[in-house]
Amino acid sequence: MSWKTQNKRRPGSYINVVGKGNNNNGTDIGRTLLPVSTSLNWGAKGIIKLNSDSNFKALLGHDIDEPELQTLHEVLKGANTVLLLNNNDGTAAKVTNATLPWTMTAKYPGTLGNNLHVTVEKNDSKVTVSTLFGTKVVDQQVIGVDKPNTLFDNDYVEFKLTSEMTPQPPSSGSDGNDSNGSDGGKTTRASKAPVVMASKLDQLSSDVTVDLTGGTTSPVKISDLLNDALETEDYDVATTAGFPVDSPLHKQLVEEIKHLREDNDIKVRGVIPYTGDKVNYEGISTVANGVVLGDGTELDATVAAGFFAGISSSADAAKSLTYVEYPDAISAYPKFSNDRTIEALENGEIVFTTKRNETVVIEQDINSLTKVTAEKPVFFSKNRVVRTMDTVVTYAKRTFEDMFIGKITNNAAGRDLFKANIVSYLQGLSDADVISDFKEEDITVEAGNDRDSILVNLAVKPLDSMEKLYMTMVVQ
Incomplete structure (x- = not known):
């Protein structure tokens, strides 16, 4: 969780992430949480774990290429695992x-x-x-x-x-009675x-x-299931793809993602179609347009948002999704002009762009953050940078909770042990070109105000991918 003063009651890790600058690698990734946007009339209520090899007919009552699973189909183009939230009951x-x-x-x-x-x-x-x-x-x-x-x-x-x-029935000829002449011809009832x-x-x-x-079928309200799933399931990205742009579920997802990131230090992210409202948050990406597939199927932004959510969940801290191709797509839908594309990017929207060879790419891997401040500089709007920050926070949190809480004495030796663990991890990120210029002096681990607390200050410099080429050619 984030903290302002050292006054927390519960054991745990409390981590602030802020930017420093002017205003100008995890392995368990690829999990996308997706609530169903249509009634399936089949399947278990709650979370159904799926991948590209799942028996969709048995689990969901429909094949993956049927209209009811169109959004799921797009999510699976990028995600390793989809946690489908099914509201079926009856x-x-x-x-x-x-x-x-x-x-x-x-x-x-x-x-x-x-x-x-x-x-x-x-x-x-x-x-x-x-x-x-x-x-x-x-x-x-x-x-x-x-x-x-x-x-x-x-x-x-x-x-x-x-x-x-x-x-x-009894055998033929048997009527249940018997005559016995041994008693002088008297007839008696047999058993x-x-x-x-x-x-x-x-x-x-x-x-x-x-x-x-x-x-x-008596479906339960998907909104009643969503918050519980967001707080209890293990996922990287959650999306409300597939729901109409005016669905209140999009706002519900945004608010819950903010709550998880800010209040619980659970660094998950969300993807929604652009609804007309500016979200202005680094943990949420909004998708502005859709695509046309090779078979002529037109997918609007509400469905295409599923692909971006899926591939976002699979991207690690060393990868940018800028110019990544949309599988099977031949055109953006609708196509944006240069001016409209720039406008969308400045509004913090994901844009699909058609290239000359009839491929479609993600124009730029950004999130909805548009209001730049000292604590949230401009590079907080880049998803690769956010994934790096989230990776570091998640590692520090899990390491402290799994290996140090209740196990290691809060003395100089114990604090040095925690520092050495984090230093080793960050040096690995530096070697993998996720962060740059890391030095051991960039982290300090000190005693906190209470006997059971420690205070960590850490500076990291996330790297980003090349996106712009400025070249001058002199012809002689």
């Missing part, structure tokens, strides 16, 4: 059939569960149980007629054993014939297909 479809030994229930609630069917085909001593989602077979298992308990749940349907046996039980699967005389029904 009733799961189910079915029970007297000739079968199971109750079958859709794995998730939602109306898409009504598209599930289960077919049971008998072949001698075996049965083949097939699960269909719509017309597509999504699971198939072969079990013995006498082993219905060996049928396992699949990604779509859960099977609960009910009664694997069924009563059979009832025992009930004969037989395997339900063994008694099947034909194939059986059942349809799951009763599935309903």
Whole structure:
């Protein structure tokens, strides 16, 4: 958390990041938090962890190229992992059939569960149980007629054993009475014939297909889930891509990102489409326009913001996204003129620009900070610089909390140990060209006002990437 005076009560790390100047490498990255912007009618409520190899049909009820997952598709062009926040809830479809030994229930609630069917085909001593989602077979298992308990749940349907046996009618000719002449011809009632039980699967005389029904969707408000996910999940960038520009969710994301960064020292970042409001914050990037894909699909800024969020989450402190290509895009949408591009950049907006070879690039890797101050100089508006600052803060915070709190004595030797750890890390960043001109004297670790606190002062100089060429050529 940030601090103004040394008066904190809770154990923890409290770190201020300020600029010094005039007004003129982590490994666990690539995680993007994305709330769903359309009702999926399937899937678990809450966070669903996805990557490019995920079984989207099973987890979300739709293939990745379907319209419902368009924003997710764009995010995955850049992100390693997407934490999809799903607001699906309701009733799961189910079915029970007297000739079968199971109750079958859709794995998730939602109306898409009504598209599930289960077919049971008998072949001698075996049965083949097939699960269909719509017309597509999504699971198939072969079990013995006498082993219905060996049928396992699949990604779509859960099977609960009910009664694997069924009563059979008495044999032909038996009426439950018997005459016995040994008592002089007197007729007596004999005991009832025992009930004969037989395997339900063994008694099947034909194939059986059942349809799951009763599935309903009652989505919860995504805004109710968002703040909790933002505060509890481990991610690098969160985005409200896919939601209309007038959605209140964008403002909610901005406020929560500010809260996390300023009050909790959790250095996550946010990406939203440009809504017309100036955000003016280094932790938020706004996207001004979209792209046209090679197949003619037009993606506006609300969807294209997903790509920038995904690739931002995967970029480390040594990488700038300036002039990085947008995969599969052939044109910006809409195309901005030179003057409009400059205006957008000065407003702190991400712009997609068409190059002459029909590729589309990110014009400049910036954030929404436009009001420059002594504590937030102009280079705070560059995302590579922000990623560097965030990386250093996050490393110092995690190191202190994992290795020093409650473990190391607050004396000169203990403080020197912490300093040596940070110095070694920063020298690594300097060797990797993330920061420059670092010297051991740039960090001091002293005793704080309280016996259990330390005071650290650190100066770093983040590097940026080349972006402008000024050249004079003299022709003789």
